[in-house]
Amino acid sequence: MRGRWWSLLLTAVIVFLLAYVGLTYLDRGNEPTISYTEFSRQVDAGNVDKIYSKGDAIQGELKNARDNPEGDGDYTRFKTQRPAFADDDLWRDLSSHEVTVTAQPVVRERGVVSNLLISLAPIVIIVAVWIFVARRLGGGRGGAGGMFGRKAPPKPVELRPGTQRTTFADVAGIDEVKGELDDVVDFLEHPDAYRRMGAKMPRGVLLAGSPGTGKTLLARAVAGEAGVPFFSASASEFIEMIVGVGASRVRELFAEARKVAPSIIFIDEIDTIGRVRGGGASVSGHDEREQTLNQILTEMDGFSGSEGVIVIAATNRADILDPALTRPGRFDRVVNVSPPDRGGREAILRIHTREIPLAEDVDLTQLARTTPGMTGADLANLANEAALLAVKRQQQQVTAADLSEALEKVQLGAERTLVMPEEDRRRTAYHESGHALLGMLQPGADPVRKITIVPRGRALGVTMSTPEVERYAHSEQYLRGRIIGALGGMAAEQVVYGVVTTGAENDLEQVTNIARAMVARWGMSERVGRLSALPSDAQQAYGLSAAPQTLDVIDAEMRRIVDECYEEACRKLRDHYKQLEALAEALLESETLEEADAYRIAGVTRLTKAADA
Ligand SMILES: Nc1ncnc2c1ncn2[C@@H]1O[C@H](COP(=O)(O)OP(=O)(O)OP(=O)(O)O)[C@@H](O)[C@H]1O
Numbered sequence: 159m160r161g162r163w164w165s166l167l168l169t170a171v172i173v174f175l176l177a178y179v180g181l182t183y184l185d186r187g188n189e190p191t192i193s194y195t196e197f198s199r200q201v202d203a204g205n206v207d208k209i210y211s212k213g214d215a216i217q218g219e220l221k222n223a224r225d226n227p228e229g230d231g232d233y234t235r236f237k238t239q240r241p242a243f244a245d246d247d248l249w250r251d252l253s254s255h256e257v258t259v260t261a262q263p264v265v266r267e268r269g270v271v272s273n274l275l276i277s278l279a280p281i282v283i284i285v286a287v288w289i290f291v292a293r294r295l296g297g298g299r300g301g302a303g304g305m306f307g308r309k310a311p312p313k314p315v316e317l318r319p320g321t322q323r324t325t326f327a328d329v330a331g332i333d334e335v336k337g338e339l340d341d342v343v344d345f346l347e348h349p350d351a352y353r354r355m356g357a358k359m360p361r362g363v364l365l366a367g368s369p370g371t372g373k374t375l376l377a378r379a380v381a382g383e384a385g386v387p388f389f390s391a392s393a394s395e396f397i398e399m400i401v402g403v404g405a406s407r408v409r410e411l412f413a414e415a416r417k418v419a420p421s422i423i424f425i426d427e428i429d430t431i432g433r434v435r436g437g438g439a440s441v442s443g444h445d446e447r448e449q450t451l452n453q454i455l456t457e458m459d460g461f462s463g464s465e466g467v468i469v470i471a472a473t474n475r476a477d478i479l480d481p482a483l484t485r486p487g488r489f490d491r492v493v494n495v496s497p498p499d500r501g502g503r504e505a506i507l508r509i510h511t512r513e514i515p516l517a518e519d520v521d522l523t524q525l526a527r528t529t530p531g532m533t534g535a536d537l538a539n540l541a542n543e544a545a546l547l548a549v550k551r552q553q554q555q556v557t558a559a560d561l562s563e564a565l566e567k568v569q570l571g572a573e574r575t576l577v578m579p580e581e582d583r584r585r586t587a588y589h590e591s592g593h594a595l596l597g598m599l600q601p602g603a604d605p606v607r608k609i610t611i612v613p614r615g616r617a618l619g620v621t622m623s624t625p626e627v628e629r630y631a632h633s634e635q636y637l638r639g640r641i642i643g644a645l646g647g648m649a650a651e652q653v654v655y656g657v658v659t660t661g662a663e664n665d666l667e668q669v670t671n672i673a674r675a676m677v678a679r680w681g682m683s684e685r686v687g688r689l690s691a692l693p694s695d696a697q698q699a700y701g702l703s704a705a706p707q708t709l710d711v712i713d714a715e716m717r718r719i720v721d722e723c724y725e726e727a728c729r730k731l732r733d734h735y736k737q738l739e740a741l742a743e744a745l746l747e748s749e750t751l752e753e754a755d756a757y758r759i760a761g762v763t764r765l766t767k768a769a770d771a
């Protein structure tokens with residue numbers, strides 16, 4: 159749309175210029191100018207055929223060509239200017255003394271059109287220059303340079319039938335995430351069905367995950383699956399612009415997307431503008447950031463919900479995002495995109511070697527096993543490097559040797575350690591298995607849903623357990639179970655290696671919180687008694703504070719509970735060492751275990767809901 163504007167303007171300028179030149183030329187004519195004296199001589203001689211006059215300007219034609227006394231050659235067509243004194247005595251005097259009179263117009267006469275053009279010309283030029291400068295400054299980086307090298311506006315990705323488009327088939331290893339986006343696709347495919355039902359549509363989806371995990375790819379695939387136009391912009395592009403342009407670019411982007419709805423707007427690096435607001439002194443550029451963010455939020459709030467424009471944003475810093483972004487009606491759906499596990503890596507490798515002829519000796523399953531910690535982008539890069547090597551060596555196929563050399567190269571060139579050291583993986587596997595096994599063995603504990611040693615964020619591994627039904631009151635036994643489970647990672651390291659590592663910081667934080675609340679808030683310690691020994695904020699407002707002696711007792715009681723739990727955790731893990739080992743080995747092999755597999759491998763019967771209570 160911007161492109162069309164620009165060319166319209168240019169055409170207009172060119173037409174104006176041509177018209178101007180043409181009219182001035184016509185105005186001037188090409189007949190020689192003769193003096194008024196010569197003209198009246200020809201009139202007297204009866205040689206003037208016809209004249210045209212406008213004001214004092216006279217153009218005309220002679221009956222017979224005549225030698226031009228004031229120029230070279232003969233002339234028949236002429237023009238002249240009548241002097242203001244043509245009717246006065248002065249003229250007669252001058253004529254009788256053979257004075258040649260040549261008059262000049264006071265103001266050069268011009269047509270209405272050319273006058274208009276001339277007064278408009280400077281305005282046109284100023285506007286053109288202004289737009290040009292604004293574009294140069296506001297163009298941002300990247301993008302295909304159009305006329306004058308400006309940034310091309312976001313264009314919907316080509317989705318003509320027959321052209322290759324990204325679909326879910328191009329995305330692997332993150333099946334749960336695909337599942338979460340299925341209904342977005344469905345909505346984009348049949349917006350009318352939803353509209354008829356008066357159903358509220360998702361407006362914004364936030365994809366959160368570390369770099370290279372395929373967030374952009376996913377957004378494209380959603381558009382591809384639904385067959386709708388895809389607009390993509392990077393949030394950092396918005397704030398590089400001069401003030402006010404970021405917000406107006408956002409406005410344009412949304413307007414474009416609405417025009418071709420249903421459609422998808424993808425905003426990468428949303429954290430660059432979506433950081434928590436009001437942090438510290440206002441740095442310049444701050445305002446632009448805020449204006450741009452506000453514009454995005456305003457546009458999203460403005461959706462009637464049936465327009466069919468879905469905004470997908472991506473970030474690798476979901477933790478620093480302004481909560482205003484994730485409010486209902488905005489990016490209220492947050493989808494975590496984590497790096498792939500072994501199976502996922504294998505699937506991704508298959509996708510990225512689809513077009514590459516592989517030699518017999520290539521074993522992608524094995525390759526997936528040796529690349530823990532690598533993301534989709536890393537693996538795509540790996541496959542490409544191997545292909546490049548094969549070409550350089552003039553081979554017909556990519557061999558296992560090419561792949562392992564490419565792996566070395568990719569690892570050397572990477573800023574971070576791509577492949578997790580085996581020792582760390584093993585320790586993490588035991589750590590997580592410790593959490594999980596104790597969680598499974600603890601009567602009444604929340605069931606274990608998933609165990610993984612695929613690092614996400616700062617965590618090397620995660621064991622997830624969620625209650626079957628939301629509970630509002632907790633028994634002391636349940637809370638102790640939680641502490642034992644949380645200490646399970648550390649206990650496993652203690653039991654298996656005899657030492658513990660720093661990986662348990664988060665666990666201890668959790669343990670401390672539970673133990674403190676048990677002792678000081680929930681009256682679960684005899685020595686502290688049934689007091690809220692650590693006053694709440696409201697109580698503090700009334701001047702309540704804990705006595706120093708009480709603090710000592712709280713401390714001692716927390717320690718006692720945690721020590722007892724740790725003892726129990728270690729004892730249980732020793733008693734069930736075989737199961738711990740089985741879980742850890744299974745984790746090392748496949749990196750992720752779902753609920754059913756985890757219970758099966760650990761040989762623990764999943765307690766029923768009734769037993770939970
Ligand atoms: N799950 C995956 N399946 C297949 N290919 C993937 C996957 N993840 C990443 N890739 C490959 O890596 C490339 C880069 O991924 P993409 O740009 O989507 O990652 P991203 O999460 O958006 O990264 P960033 O946060 O750096 O923008 C993709 O174009 C694709 O080739």
Ligand SMILES: [Zn+2]
Nearest residue numbers: 647661662665
């Ligand atoms: Zn842990």
